Amino acid sequence: MTRLFNDPDDFAAEMTAGFAAASARWVRAVPGGVVRSTAAAEPTVSLVVGGGSGHYPAFAGLVGPGLAHGAAMGNIFASPSTQQVHSVAATADQGRGVLLSYGNYAGDVLNFDAAQERLRTAGVDCRTLVVTDDVSSAGPQERDRRRGIAGDLTVFKVAGAACEAGHDLDDVERVARLANDRTRSLGVAFGGCTLPGAGEPLFDVPAGRMGVGLGIHGEPGIDEADVPTAAGLAGLLVDGLLAEVPDGAGARVVPILNGLGSVKYEELFVVYGAVHRLLTEAGCEVVDPEVGEFCTSFDMAGASLTLLWLDDTPGELEQLWSAPCDTPAFRRGRDAGQHAVTVPGGPGAAGTAPLPVPEAGPGSRECGTRIAAVLADVAAALDEHADEFGRLDRVAGDGDHGIGMQRGGRAARDAAADAAGRGAGAGTVLRRAGEAWGDRAGGASGAIWAGMLAALGTALGDDTAPDTARVAAGVSAAERAVERSGGAAVGDKTMVDAIVPFHRALAARSEAGDDLATAWAAAAREATTAAEATRELRARLGRARAHGDRSIGTPDPGAVSFALVVRTAGERLREAAEC
Template sequence: MKKLMNTAGGYVDEVLAGLLAANPGMVLAGESGRNVARRAGVKAGTVGIASGGGSGHLPLFVGYVAEGLLSSCAVGNVFEGPNLASCMDAITAADGGKGVLLLFGNYGGDKMNFAMAAEMLAEEGVETRTVLGTDDIASAEPGDKAKRRGVAGIVYAYKIAGAAADAGMDLDEVARIAQKAVDSTRTIGVALTSCQLPGADAPTFEIADDEIEMGMGIHGERGIWRGKMRTASELVAEMIERITAELPLTAGQKISVLVNGLGATPLEELFLVYGETKKRLDALGVEIVLPLVGNYVTSMEMAGVSLSIITLDDELEPLLKAPAQCPFWKV
C-alpha cells in the first residue's frame, strides 16, 4: 500500500507536527514530545481529562483535545500504546488542581503505562480516576467486560465526560458519568479491507477481494466471522441485532447512533448505512438524538464501518448536546 509519508521512523512526529500546525488550539506539553494539550490549559476549578493511545486512528485519540472534550492526550506509535513519559505528561497537563480523569481504551500497554504514571504523580499530590472504554461487543462475551476492547464508542464517553468536567463537576462525578457513558454504549464493526503500518512490507492482515470480517478490531484483531460480502441492509440488520441483544431498546428510549468510517470508506456509503440503520431503529420506536456519521475512529486505510449505539437519559443527553469546539466533532 502506498503512503503519503517520508520515512517510517518519522511518521508519527511528522503527523503530529502537521496536526499542531493546522490547529493552533493544540500544543505539545511536557518533555516527551508525545503529549498534546489545549493551548488554553485546564479551565480554572475544573477536572481535567487525559486520554492516550496509539497513532493510526485519527481523529482518535489526539484530535479530540479541544474545549468541551479532552484536556490532553498521550500519543503512541502507530497501533502501539503511549509510553510512560507521554502518559505522565498527559496527566500533568490535565491537572488544574481538581484532579484528572484518565479515559482511554482497554488495552494492556495503555493501562500499564497510565497506571504507573498515575502512581508516580499521586506522590506529588495529583488525584486521578480511571475509566476504560470497553464498547466493542465482538472482543469478549458480555459477562467478561473486563476483556472488552475500546473502539469508536469512546467518543461518546469523551464528549459526555468533557461536558461534565466543563460544567464544574468534581472528579468522582466526572468519573461516574464517564463510566455510565461507557456502560450505556455498544459498538460492532465490519472490516472490508486491511491496512498497513508505515514501513511494513505487507498489510496487517490478508482478506480476499470478496470477503469481509464482522467484529474485527481496530488493529485487525480477529472478529466473529469472516465470509462473503453482503448487502448493507443485511450487515446493518446483523449489527443492530448483536447490539440490541445486550443493550435492549424499547419504544420511546432516546439514543444516539454513530456510523463510523474505518478510514477508506466513502462518505456516501456511511450515509447509506445510516439510512438503513435509522429505518431499523425507527421500527423499534426509539428516538435518535444527534446522529453522528463520518470518520471518528479509524484504522488508517482500512475500509469498513462500525456502528455504535448509546442509550441516553436525562443526565447524559444534555451533556452529549453541550457545545464543544473541535473540528472533528461535527454536529
C-alpha cells in the same frame, strides 16, 4: 495503503508536529502528545485521553473546549509510554484532578496505570475509565475484558462536557462510567491498512468477504461472512447491538456510524438510511446521530456502529452528549445557528401530482405510441451497451457516460409510456421523455438529450402525424439545440460529429422524397460512420496516454452513443414500415 511519509521511524513524531501546526487554534504540542492551547476561565477537572497513533480523529483530534484537555499520542498502533501519559497529564492538570480515559488494550492499561501511580505519588488525584464498547471482543458477562473502539467518542464527550460544566472528579468519573455502561459497538472489516514503510497489509480479508467484529488493529473477529448489501450490513450491526440493550436504558438512542478509513461517506449514508429505519422499526427513538470518521485505522476498509443508550426522558447523559464543544475534529455548537429555527416540511416537501396531458389529434397520438415503443428499444440498447460506454468514457473522462445514458434512457422510456398511455400526442411524448431523461440522468449528456428531445417534440407537435419533412425539421432543431448548449463544432470529437452528418443526410433524403424509414436508416449509417471515427480516436488516445502523449485531446463518447440511439430507432421504424 499508507503512501506519504519520510523516514517511517519518524512518522508518528512528524504527524504530531504537523497536527499541532495545523491545529494551533486548539492544541499545543508537549512531550508525549498535545494539550489544549486555550484555558477555561475557572480551573476544572482535566480529561486526558490517548492511545496509539493511526486512529485519527481519535485521540488528538478530540482535544479542545468542551471535550478533552490532553491526548497522549503513542507510536503507530502502539500505546503511549508511561512517560508520555505522565507528561501530558501532569501538564493538563489544573489542580482539580485528572480522569484518564482510553480504549481497553493491554499496552495502554499498563502504561496509563503506571502513569496514574506516578501522578498519585506526586499528590494529583487521578482516576481511570477504560472504554469497553466492542461487543464482539468478549461476552456480556465479561464486559470489562472488551476492547474499546469507536465508543471512545461517547465516553470522552460525556466526561469532557462534565469537566467543562465544573463537576468534581467523583462526578466526572461517575458520568464517564455511566456513558461506558450505556455504549455498545460492533464493526466489520473488508481489508487492512498497510503501515508507513511496511511491505504488506496488516491483515487480509479474502475478496468479497468481511471479518465480523474485527478489531481496529486487525485483532481477530468472531466470524467471517460474504460482503452483504448496505441494508444487509445495517441489519447485521443493528441486530448485533439490539441483542444486548444495557440495563437501565430507555428507548432513546444515539447512533454513531463510523468509517474506519476507506469506506467513505456516501456508502456510510446509504448504510445509515437502513440503520435509522431498522432502529425506528424496533421502537427506538433516534437522537442526534453522527455519521463519519471518528475512530479510524489508517485507510482500513471497514465500518462500525455504536449505540449510546439514553434515558427515556432527556436527562444528564443527553445533555452532556449534546453540549457545545470545539475541537479540531469534532465540534458541536450553536454559535452560528443561534438565531436559526428548525423549519419542518415546507415547500418542495410535498409529493407532486402527475402532469395532465394536453389534447392531441388521433394521428399524433398513434405516432406518440410508436415513439414510446422506439424509446423502449432505445432503453434496452442503452442497457446492453452501458458497460462499453463506461469504458470508452474512462479513457478520457469520468466513466459515467454509460450509466448516465442508461438512466436517462430508462427514465425516458417510462415517461413516454406513461404519457402515451394517457393519450398524449407525439410532441408531448417526446417532451415528457426529454424532461425525464434530463432529470434522471443529470450530467452534460442528460441536459443535451433533454434539449434534443424537447426540440424534436416541439417541432412535431400534438396535432397530426408528422411527415418525413417535419421529422427532418425537428432533427434540425435538435441539432441546433446541441450546438447551442455544448458550444462544440464538427471536428471537436463530440456528439456534434455524429448529429451533423445525421441531420444533413436526413434532410437530403427527405428532400429527395424518401419515406421516413429509408431516410432515417441512411442518416443513421452516416452517424455510425462518424462515430466509428471518434471511437478509433479514443482507442488511439488510450494508447497515446499509455505512452505519455497527451496531444490528441479528449474525445467524447457521445457520438458513439448517439449513433446507437438513432440506429436502434431506425430498426424499429423499418419494422413498423414493413408491417
